[in-house]
Amino acid sequence: MGSKHNFICPSCEYESGLVSGQPDSGMMVAVDTMVCQDCQSVVDVVVQIFLDEYAAEIDLNCCPDCRGTRVSPWPSQHPCPKCQEPMVQDSLSPEMLWD
Ligand SMILES: [Zn+2]
Ligand SMILES: [Zn+2]
Known part of the structure; x- marks a missing residue:
């Protein structure tokens, strides 16, 4: 992961x-x-399950918070789901060292 x-x-x-x-x-x-349209939040959505025993328990392509399916891929500009401004990675993130 x-x-x-x-x-x-x-x-x-x-x-x-x-x-x-x-x-x-x-x-x-x-x-x-x-982005979940209903929660107006950015979420990690399960799109594929590799183990059969999990397939019955996890719904694919739905919001983990509201179980809704009104989710769409987050554009690469990372727009805020609430105000559409580009979001930035938290400065504590190690990836920022490369900037
Ligand atoms: Zn949701
Ligand atoms: Zn915002």
Whole structure:
């Protein structure tokens, strides 16, 4: 599993919490970071399950918070789901060392 990051909106101070920010996969599931239209939040959505025993328990392509399916891939500009301003990675994130 790759690393996760916290994204912060400089305009309205919404924080995504820890999300991949991109498609990612681990041993059991593959996730993609999406925007839930209902929660207006950035969430990691399970898009694929590799183990059959998990398939019955986990719904694919739905918001982990509200179980809704009105999710769409988060554009690469990382717009804030609340105010559409580009969000930035939390400065505590190790990836910022490369900037
Ligand atoms: Zn915002
Ligand atoms: Zn939701």
